[in-house]
Amino acid sequence: DAGVTQSPTHLIKTRGQQVTLRCSPKSGHDTVSWYQQALGQGPQFIFQYYEEEERQRGNFPDRFSGHQFPNYSSELNVNALLLGDSALYLCASRTWDRENGYTFGSGTRLTVV
């Protein structure tokens, strides 16, 4: 049973560019959340998607946007990249009715130069 799958695993982008990260949730999960983890820090919540709608959002600018598809997979888009956007981006999935059953992916390491 595959867990949460994220792609790509590593990415290098230039300041000002745009990036799209992808996440396939664990089988049976319908809710996807995205987190940003800067080096040496704990993850910070970006947003959560359920039924193709953004349900909750953390304290991130509008440059961060997302989407959830009918098959429950999700994308995280970041526009106008800044050096400070360099981080590990984690996707976590669960079923909507199991509030605490989170499974995390291994993340996408984004480096902005």
Added chain:
Amino acid sequence: TQLLEQSPQFLSIQEGENLTVYCNSSSVFSSLQWYRQEPGEGPVLLVTVVTGGEVKKLKRLTFQFGDARKDSSLHITAAQPGDTGLYLCAGARAAGNKLTFGGGTRVLVKP
């Protein structure tokens, strides 16, 4: 400002010693989770505690949720090198709500 404060930030001990990691907040959480994260990997859920005063044991790991549901601790007995990693606590203010993570405690168990 971290809503959840973890201490210590770093802990280095010898194999066989005990250790305790603390997770404190001024806010009440409906549930609190502990994760372990290894380099290049995502966090892996160890336990979820939901009731004030609750104690859960997972082999050599003991987790406690404070009576007021504002703090938690993780105690490892007879630590082994395989316990090395980044330990993260994360709280949810309401059921189904976003997780707020602490800054993490990096544990190194030397053989």
